Amino acid sequence: MFWGVFWALFMVVTLASFGRIFCGICPHGFLGKYITRFGLKKTMPKWMQNRYIGITILVLGWWGIYYTFEGFWKSPFNTALMFGVMTLFAFILYYIYKDMSYCKYICPIGTLTRAYDKISSTKLETYTDACKECRTFECASACQYDLKPFTFAKKNQTDDCTLCMDCAVSCEAVKFKITKPAEQLGSKLKILSAEVWTYILIFASIPVSMGFAHGLNRSNIADAFIWNKTAALLGLGEYGSGFAFLYALIISIFFATLGLYLASKVLRKDYASTFTTLGVAFIPLFIFASLGHTLEMFFIKDYQTIMHGFAQGFGLNIEVEALAKRGDGWLHYFKLFKWIGVIWALVILYKRIKLIDATKFRKVAGYFFASSMILFYIGLNLYTGYVFSRYGAKSMGHGGHGSHGGKPTHQTQANPVDGERKSSSHQQRSVAPGQPFYFSLTDPTVKQSQSSHMFGGGRPGSKKEIPAKNVWLVYGDIDDKKLYRSGTLDTFYYGLDRQEKPITEKSSRGKKVLSFEVPNNGYYHLFAVDESQKGAERFYRVAKLEYLRGMHGGEDIYDPKIKQALSQDHTKIDLVRIKSQEEESFFHRHAMGDRLTFKALFENQPLADANVKITLQSGWTKTLKTDSDGCVTIQLIRDYFPEWEAYDKRFEQEFLITLEHKAEGTNYLLTYPATYYPNTNDYQSYGYALLLITLTLLIAGLIIYRFRRNRTTPFREVRIDE
Numbered sequence: 001m002f003w004g005v006f007w008a009l010f011m012v013v014t015l016a017s018f019g020r021i022f023c024g025i026c027p028h029g030f031l032g033k034y035i036t037r038f039g040l041k042k043t044m045p046k047w048m049q050n051r052y053i054g055i056t057i058l059v060l061g062w063w064g065i066y067y068t069f070e071g072f073w074k075s076p077f078n079t080a081l082m083f084g085v086m087t088l089f090a091f092i093l094y095y096i097y098k099d100m101s102y103c104k105y106i107c108p109i110g111t112l113t114r115a116y117d118k119i120s121s122t123k124l125e126t127y128t129d130a131c132k133e134c135r136t137f138e139c140a141s142a143c144q145y146d147l148k149p150f151t152f153a154k155k156n157q158t159d160d161c162t163l164c165m166d167c168a169v170s171c172e173a174v175k176f177k178i179t180k181p182a183e184q185l186g187s188k189l190k191i192l193s194a195e196v197w198t199y200i201l202i203f204a205s206i207p208v209s210m211g212f213a214h215g216l217n218r219s220n221i222a223d224a225f226i227w228n229k230t231a232a233l234l235g236l237g238e239y240g241s242g243f244a245f246l247y248a249l250i251i252s253i254f255f256a257t258l259g260l261y262l263a264s265k266v267l268r269k270d271y272a273s274t275f276t277t278l279g280v281a282f283i284p285l286f287i288f289a290s291l292g293h294t295l296e297m298f299f300i301k302d303y304q305t306i307m308h309g310f311a312q313g314f315g316l317n318i319e320v321e322a323l324a325k326r327g328d329g330w331l332h333y334f335k336l337f338k339w340i341g342v343i344w345a346l347v348i349l350y351k352r353i354k355l356i357d358a359t360k361f362r363k364v365a366g367y368f369f370a371s372s373m374i375l376f377y378i379g380l381n382l383y384t385g386y387v388f389s390r391y392g393a394k395s396m397g398h399g400g401h402g403s404h405g406g407k408p409t410h411q412t413q414a415n416p417v418d419g420e421r422k423s424s425s426h427q428q429r430s431v432a433p434g435q436p437f438y439f440s441l442t443d444p445t446v447k448q449s450q451s452s453h454m455f456g457g458g459r460p461g462s463k464k465e466i467p468a469k470n471v472w473l474v475y476g477d478i479d480d481k482k483l484y485r486s487g488t489l490d491t492f493y494y495g496l497d498r499q500e501k502p503i504t505e506k507s508s509r510g511k512k513v514l515s516f517e518v519p520n521n522g523y524y525h526l527f528a529v530d531e532s533q534k535g536a537e538r539f540y541r542v543a544k545l546e547y548l549r550g551m552h553g554g555e556d557i558y559d560p561k562i563k564q565a566l567s568q569d570h571t572k573i574d575l576v577r578i579k580s581q582e583e584e585s586f587f588h589r590h591a592m593g594d595r596l597t598f599k600a601l602f603e604n605q606p607l608a609d610a611n612v613k614i615t616l617q618s619g620w621t622k623t624l625k626t627d628s629d630g631c632v633t634i635q636l637i638r639d640y641f642p643e644w645e646a647y648d649k650r651f652e653q654e655f656l657i658t659l660e661h662k663a664e665g666t667n668y669l670l671t672y673p674a675t676y677y678p679n680t681n682d683y684q685s686y687g688y689a690l691l692l693i694t695l696t697l698l699i700a701g702l703i704i705y706r707f708r709r710n711r712t713t714p715f716r717e718v719r720i721d722e
Helices: 002-015 021-025 027-037 052-068 076-096 101-106 110-119 138-142 149-155 166-170 193-218 226-233 237-267 271-313 329-353 360-370 372-391 686-710
Strands: 122-126 174-178 409-416 437-440 470-477 480-483 490-494 500-502 504-508 511-517 522-534 537-549 573-577 595-602 611-616 621-625 631-635 653-663 666-677
Touching (some): 002 110, 002 271, 021 027, 021 110, 027 076, 027 101, 052 101, 052 110, 052 193, 052 237, 076 101, 101 110, 110 193, 110 271, 122 149, 138 149, 193 226, 193 237, 193 271, 193 372, 226 237, 237 271, 237 360, 237 372, 271 329, 271 360, 271 372, 329 360, 329 372, 437 522, 437 537, 437 666, 470 537, 537 573, 573 653, 573 666, 595 653, 611 631, 621 631
Parallel strands (some): 537 666
Antiparallel strands (some): 122 174, 437 470, 470 480, 490 500, 490 522, 504 511, 573 595, 611 621, 611 653, 653 666
């Protein structure tokens, strides 16, 4: 919730709108005000009054660890430990030093919010007429940060003001004002060098590092980039993202400082003043580059995270769907935000360079050099687009929803070759000819918890880069499967082009591995046919698997024809699921309570009065008869009743449908396996409670905001002529 929602969403959105509003509601600052009143009230030493301390802690302590040790901050324990240490440290400093010095110099977020507050559309000022005759200075006395609000308007900035509004409570001459975004950047104001370094370091840590580690590293030429080559050269290949962060810092600092240095020489101005005057133009780069990515992730993932986080905090169990799926066309509009940031940065730079006294020619040359870091960022985005269009994205699947480059291949394992050891409890057994066999998504030779249900694409740069899906040919009960082994199987599959294709066979680790390509999203139908005879009785058995490929980030083909029933004449018997054209997408999954309709076919004709049996993993079974059109409707019962505190919305259960028919002395058997999950209706009602909680918090926030607005009414002086 903190790293994914607060830091990525709340901070970026509020910095661009309300500025330092977080500092006004910070729990450290809130408690620090009370601790300071009873503390020692000493003056913080000069060496500690260094704003670089906070930004260094943020850049190295958070982003450095984030890229170098991926997953470290995903640990709730590590995050809680960090907060515990920072809270203890903050309270000690609050107690020792006065004027909320921790917030000004040591807090990792303090310097950052002060720096980016200059692009917000809010400010705190006082009514000048009311302040002319003021002799009490109540607004300054009420400020725990030792600030003077009556000077904000004259200085064109609010210094370290955190919008806590304590001054507005003590004096009615204080006003909270809505302005144009970045209005103060068009005129002269005092900029600290630490603030400009904040713009450079945060820009390097987020947009640039993300572009290296999470952008170019996903391409098929990731190994060719200098950060990965450096990591490999030093034998630290697993720390490639850490080196990407390091190179992002080096390159960004190089372009920023060199560009501003050359600009100072061209403009014939002091480097320090040029650095602070023009460096402020870098503000929009981080804000808008992060804003576009943050909003996109909000619709794809973070909305779910927020809702589930609140629900978990209140002990609720709900299922909330994401507002969008990765690859939705309208999400691409969020990529425009970074270009808005680039344009705005160039506009601010134009306004700032007008404040410098120099010839027009020198200003043009200085503008070009000062924009070096902005031009580097433009080049990075253009180059990234070129790399992915030229070389493609590396296939890195996750749970069947990964991006792909090239043709992914799924594998099915069956039929160990001769010579496999017989000591296994799942060794070859005598299988009755009439016993059905079927495809399973779990390996019966290992414990289910060890089975892989997802693509095994491997790490970037590894040999196994093509996503693979393993299925096993088994027989027996669903909860006690055994490998089915036979050398007479006829295997084939149908792709999205609805053409029959052979399955490639190879030997791997004593087992025959059957591979079939799944290059796009859609339905693939896998078949295995076995014909045998026992005495005078003949058996014709078919194992069928309808595999639904749904990958985010890949090229989706939403063609209604793909959802139509597959017509094939390779097998004599078939069972076809009738799909819903309106409700089913390529990310569909069966749920408890769903009604599934199947059509039984024999020699491509409707098969009436045939036995269709459904068996759940829990052991529940039911046998139905097909109607005159060969159709039968089966309802997946609710078969999951845990305690609510132990409810698992991702609970997965297998079921097996068996079609039986006998004609002309031949027994025909077909199996159709699948999985299903709990129905969202089982826990969706908790969403109403969550909605009520959210509305309560929203109304409370509006009441608080309105109260604060009422405290900033214009000062009035009433004179009575007696």
